[in-house]
Amino acid sequence: MADNTIHEDELEVHDPKRTAAGVTGVRVSLQRSLSHMGLRTTARTLLKLNQADGFDCMSCAWPDPDPENRHTAEFCENGAKAVAEEATKERADPAFFARHSIADLSAHDEYWLGQQGRITHPMVKRPGGTHYEEIGWEEALRLIGDQLNSLASPDEAIFYTSGRASNEAAFLYQLFIRAYGTNNMPDCSNMCHESSGTALTESIGIGKGSVSLRDIYDAECIVIAGQNPGTNHPRMLSALEIAKRRGAKIIAINPLREAGLVNFRNPQKPRGVVGKGTDIADLHLPIKINGDLALFQAIGSLLLEWDAVDHEFVDRHTHGFEAWAEHVRAVDWDVVESATGLTRAQITEAAELIRASDATIYCWAMGLTQHRNAVATIREVANLALARGDIGKRGAGLCPVRGHSNVQGDRTMGIWERVPDHFLDALQAEFGFDPPREHGLDTVDAIRALRDGKATFFMGLGGNFVQAAPDTEVTAKALSSAAMTVQVSTKLNRSHLECGDTALILPTMGRTEKLVTAAGEQFVTVEDSMSAVHASRGVLPPVSPHVRSEVTIIAGLAEATVGRRHGIDWSAMAIDHNLIRHHISRVVPGCESYTHNVDRPGGFVLPHPPRDSRTFDTKSGKAEFVPSPIELLHVPDGHLVLQTLRSHDQFNTTIYGLSDRYRGIEDGRRVVFVHPDDIAAQGFADGDLVDLVSRWDGDDVKRVAKRFRIVSYDTPRGSAAAYYPETNPLVPLDSTATGSNQPTSKSVMVRLEPHPTQDEANAGAAQDDVGADDSHKTDRQPRHLS
Numbered sequence: 001m002a003d004n005t006i007h008e009d010e011l012e013v014h015d016p017k018r019t020a021a022g023v024t025g026v027r028v029s030l031q032r033s034l035s036h037m038g039l040r041t042t043a044r045t046l047l048k049l050n051q052a053d054g055f056d057c058m059s060c061a062w063p064d065p066d067p068e069n070r071h072t073a074e075f076c077e078n079g080a081k082a083v084a085e086e087a088t089k090e091r092a093d094p095a096f097f098a099r100h101s102i103a104d105l106s107a108h109d110e111y112w113l114g115q116q117g118r119i120t121h122p123m124v125k126r127p128g129g130t131h132y133e134e135i136g137w138e139e140a141l142r143l144i145g146d147q148l149n150s151l152a153s154p155d156e157a158i159f160y161t162s163g164r165a166s167n168e169a170a171f172l173y174q175l176f177i178r179a180y181g182t183n184n185m186p187d188c189s190n191m192c193h194e195s196s197g198t199a200l201t202e203s204i205g206i207g208k209g210s211v212s213l214r215d216i217y218d219a220e221c222i223v224i225a226g227q228n229p230g231t232n233h234p235r236m237l238s239a240l241e242i243a244k245r246r247g248a249k250i251i252a253i254n255p256l257r258e259a260g261l262v263n264f265r266n267p268q269k270p271r272g273v274v275g276k277g278t279d280i281a282d283l284h285l286p287i288k289i290n291g292d293l294a295l296f297q298a299i300g301s302l303l304l305e306w307d308a309v310d311h312e313f314v315d316r317h318t319h320g321f322e323a324w325a326e327h328v329r330a331v332d333w334d335v336v337e338s339a340t341g342l343t344r345a346q347i348t349e350a351a352e353l354i355r356a357s358d359a360t361i362y363c364w365a366m367g368l369t370q371h372r373n374a375v376a377t378i379r380e381v382a383n384l385a386l387a388r389g390d391i392g393k394r395g396a397g398l399c400p401v402r403g404h405s406n407v408q409g410d411r412t413m414g415i416w417e418r419v420p421d422h423f424l425d426a427l428q429a430e431f432g433f434d435p436p437r438e439h440g441l442d443t444v445d446a447i448r449a450l451r452d453g454k455a456t457f458f459m460g461l462g463g464n465f466v467q468a469a470p471d472t473e474v475t476a477k478a479l480s481s482a483a484m485t486v487q488v489s490t491k492l493n494r495s496h497l498e499c500g501d502t503a504l505i506l507p508t509m510g511r512t513e514k515l516v517t518a519a520g521e522q523f524v525t526v527e528d529s530m531s532a533v534h535a536s537r538g539v540l541p542p543v544s545p546h547v548r549s550e551v552t553i554i555a556g557l558a559e560a561t562v563g564r565r566h567g568i569d570w571s572a573m574a575i576d577h578n579l580i581r582h583h584i585s586r587v588v589p590g591c592e593s594y595t596h597n598v599d600r601p602g603g604f605v606l607p608h609p610p611r612d613s614r615t616f617d618t619k620s621g622k623a624e625f626v627p628s629p630i631e632l633l634h635v636p637d638g639h640l641v642l643q644t645l646r647s648h649d650q651f652n653t654t655i656y657g658l659s660d661r662y663r664g665i666e667d668g669r670r671v672v673f674v675h676p677d678d679i680a681a682q683g684f685a686d687g688d689l690v691d692l693v694s695r696w697d698g699d700d701v702k703r704v705a706k707r708f709r710i711v712s713y714d715t716p717r718g719s720a721a722a723y724y725p726e727t728n729p730l731v732p733l734d735s736t737a738t739g740s741n742q743p744t745s746k747s748v749m750v751r752l753e754p755h756p757t758q759d760e761a762n763a764g765a766a767q768d769d770v771g772a773d774d775s776h777k778t779d780r781q782p783r784h785l786s
Contacts, residue, residue: 032656036084041540045083045512048539050074052601055511056526056536058082058164059651061402062235063213063528067601076234081649081656085491086510087540090117092492094134097123101130106497110467110725111655113492118507120544125503132496132505137548137556140504145560147457147484147502154181154436158446158455161187161415162463163404164511166524166536168580169550170406170413171588172573173461176558178414178424179433179566183440184455185417188652189407190443191468191743195369196400197411198740199378203624204391204398204610205617208408211361211397212530212605217242218395221357223350224281225253225292225381226367226746230260230662231648233365233401241278249353252281254367255289255643255719256673259662283350288716289641290371290747291340294630295347296380298336300328302351303387310389317614318386320625327627328383339632341716359395360388365403367643370746375739376628386623392614402529404652405511409527412588412606417442426587433566443469444741447733450478458500459486461550462508464493467653470731470743471703488553493653507547513538515549519576524551525598527606533591534603551577635718635749636695640678642748644724644731653725660723665711672752673713673721682752686712689755692722694730694748703730707755720750 033042048054052067057075059082064070075083096116102125105113122140123132135143148157159177161170177185189197197207204210216222216239229236237260240250252261261281287295303309304325314321333344340347354360362381368374382398390396402408414423417440424435441449447469449455458465458479469475475498479485482500488508489496496505509515515522515538523537548556555574562568573579578595585594590606597604609615616623635641646652647660647669659666663673672692679686688710694703705727715721724745735744 033080033084036088036090038089041087042084044539045087046075046080047072049079049083052534053537055538056405056534058086058405058511060233060235061163061405061408061529062233063530063532064534064602065213078231078234078648078651078656082651082654083512085114085654085656086118087512088117090115091120091543092116092118093120094123097132097134102132102497102499103130105492110494110653111658113494114654116492118490118543119492119505119547120507121546122507123505125499127501132503135504137546140506141556141560143502144459144484144486144504144557148180148561151457155184155440156455157182157457158184158186158441158450158459160443160446160458160460160463160465161185161410162461163188163402163407163410164462165406165410165415165550166526167406167409167413167533167584168524168577169461169554170410170415171580171584172551172554172558174414175427175431175568175583176554176562176570178427178435179431179558179562179568181436183417183419183436183438184446185415185440186443186446187407187410187415188404188463188468189411190741191470191745192366192404192407193369193400193402194442194740194742195374195737196364196378199375200382200398200400202618202626203379203382203386205623206608206610207411208531208608209397209399209529210391210608210611211399212532213239215361215395215397216240216399217246219243219248219357219359219361220395221249221251221353221360223251223253223354223360223362224261225362225364226369227363227365227401228254228256228258228260228645229401230258231646232403234260236401237280240280244278244280249282249357250280251350251353252284253287253292253295254284255287255715256663256721257284257286257714283353285342285346285350286714286716288339288341289643289719290373290633291342292368293373293377293380293628294336294339295342296377296384297328297331297630298333298340298347299351299354300324300380300384300387301331302348303355303384304329306355308355309387313389313391314387317391317616317623318625319618319620319622320627321387324383324625324627331630335630335632339630341718354384354388359393360385360390361395361397361399362390363399363401365401367746369742370737370744372735372737372744372747373628373631374737374742379626379628382623383625383627386625391610391623392612397611400529406526408529408531409525409533412527413584414588422589423587430583430587431566431568442741444733444736444743447471447475447478450482453481456483458482458484459488460495461488461554464495464653466495466498467493467725467728470728470735470745471733472725472729474733488550506553507544508553509538509542509547509549511536511538512540513542514540517575522549522577524577525581525603531606531608532603533598533606535598549574551580633747638682639695639749639751640674640718640720642672642692642694642720642722642727642730642750643746644727644748645721647723650723663713668709669723670708670726671711671722672708673711673715674752675715675717675719676712678717678720679710679712684710684752684754686710690752691755692727692730692750693753694732694750696732696735696749698732698734701732703732705729710752
């Protein structure tokens with residue numbers, strides 16, 4: 001086996017302040033596309049990416065402009081990378097699996113696994129087997145159906161969904177699962193924006209954002225908190241550029257000064273290519289990790305002091321204002337400054353920008369949602385918007401920016417362990433069976449159930465559950481303890497290797513590929529972050545005659561498990577997706593005339609009562625102000641607060657490459673960004689190798705992620721940052737957000753320990769800590785050249 005390790009002297013660290021977002025990405029993405037796909041496939045795919053007659057990008061959920069305003073190249077660097085990964089010429093065929101045992105594959109890192117190409121045949125690992133081997137589709141589906149029907153209770157089965165699944169696949173999947181008899185439907189929302197949905201439902205009566213792309217253009221002020229658009233939603237920078245040209249002020253609230261919010265050089269514009277680009281953020285607040293709740297309350301206190309409140313909106317449309325006002329008027333500025341690491345002058349400057357704006361949009365992502373107090377923090381964002389009347393107003397509103405391409409659509413289609421009764425009532429009326437009413441398991445509770453033997457079957461519709469979930473060692477052992485695991489996948493990942501006694505890989509088609517059935521060419525639909533639903537049509541032939549669409553796989557599985565028990569014709573829906581859409585139109589609120597509406601160029605926008613008519617589906621019938629106490633993080637002596645984040649060369653758990661151009665990192669990922677004064681205070685130097693050891697008061701487990709290189713970085717004192725999934729082993733399974741049960745991946749208490757020398761490592765090899773991460777043995781180790 002080839003040694004794929006990159007040693008520590010091979011990492012190059014550049015000055016990220018010299019890096020502007022935009023133009024360089026064009027060259028990088030085109031080089032990547034040509035290398036992976038070749039010239040012809042590159043042209044066929046990229047020119048149809050995010051076009052009204054093409055396919056939707058699989059890399060993020062940022063909305064598309066109106067069809068008449070789209071560029072010929074309507075994609076970003078990371079979107080092009082995602083297409084190149086899916087349409088790659090490389091193949092992981094049965095011969096590949098015959099050459100590589102599961103143990104052999106497990107010794108490779110995530111990047112290597114992802115580079116082995118598209119899976120071409122259904123594969124099975126039988127009990128006691130060391131390799132995956134080819135299996136026919138009918139036998140595979142029969143094995144799964146027999147296993148599911150042998151369980152003592154349907155609740156022993158877990159059905160996970162990633163945000164890549166189409167609306168048609170998601171609707172059919174939840175229908176099959178509920179017809180089978182359970183609501184155990186964890187999904188990636190549980191790990192990314194569950195806190196947003198919980199908070200917004202309480203505050204405005206719907207768990208979705210209230211803005212459109214047009215609102216971004218028209219905003220007078222845009223607050224971007226805990227979000228890095230340059231890496232995670234690059235096309236958002238084009239919208240921010242338009243807003244800036246129209247006079248908007250932009251406030252960036254983030255521990256790190258991210259390059260994409262410093263300067264954007266739009267490759268679509270001449271001045272972006274040859275000019276200086278556009279400076280995006282007018283104000284950057286380098287907030288300490290988890291200081292956002294205190295910051296927003298302090299801003300609210302200032303707005304009240306200045307009487308910068310939309311009293312007409314508050315009186316007509318809200319409830320609970322006086323209790324909130326009393327709470328934030330009493331804010332303790334010493335507590336605020338301690339929690340945020342900001343001065344009163346910095347906070348006042350931000351509040352003044354909001355006061356001067358008649359239309360403010362609040363954007364956020366994982367930097368707000370993955371904390372113990374995440375729900376309270378997002379409610380506080382909503383409180384500010386309500387106080388200023390920034391709901392149901394052009395150029396204003398709440399904007400949770402979702403990272404996976406159809407994660408919002410999946411939830412709309414019923415992928416939720418706690419779906420409301422009115423949805424279940426509609427299912428019963430449409431299909432004639434009474435779906436289970438007891439709430440199912442979310443991601444964290446599903447891992448607990450597998451760990452404790454209460455669940456024995458796991459199916460993943462896309463994604464890489466082992467690497468996406470917290471507490472990696474616990475999650476891997478939980479999955480490996482299952483009697484059967486099933487993964488519907490396009491490419492190889494770690495979840496195929498931490499597998500059950502019987503394990504199946506069902507290869508599926510990607511967004512880029514054209515599906516033709518006996519009823520003719522089919523298309524699917526997706527929903528973006530702003531509730532716009534539109535069609536997606538692949539353009540390439542399937543990678544292999546042995547791959548199937550997600551809809552076809554789910555229908556086949558339903559036939560093998562449920563059969564015609566409820567009189568549902570599963571195979572007919574696989575052949576003609578319009579049949580699924582007709583059912584959607586009668587079950588899913590807001591989807592009336594669904595078949596007609598999604599066939600229009602650009603699709604349609606789902607109703608959103610707070611945005612459309614300033615009506616709120618809450619107990620009071622009004623938008624709710626909800627006060628929350630400021631809770632300071634207790635950081636033990638000698639510890640830092642670590643946030644996990646993406647590099648610029650990845651999408652979720654998919655690693656495109658080993659560089660992070662915007663942060664100055666080349667050829668490595670095992671780095672930890674730390675303030676220079678914290679490095680010195682802990683007795684280390686820039687470039688030292690350390691192990692990251694996390695501490696959580698809820699248990700006495702020592703969690704370790706080994707062999708990280710310290711990188712001196714401009715981040716607040718006491719804060720640190722490192723890439724996931726390498727740091728997911730440090731996130732305790734039971735450390736979750738109050739109210740949403742979302743893992744706290746942005747509030748991890750860690751200390752830095754010197755990485756042992758080889759002699760020390762050999763001496764301690766037989767005494768590994770419980771929960772310790774040993775992926776350093778095979779993962780690429782970065783090296784510092786500068």
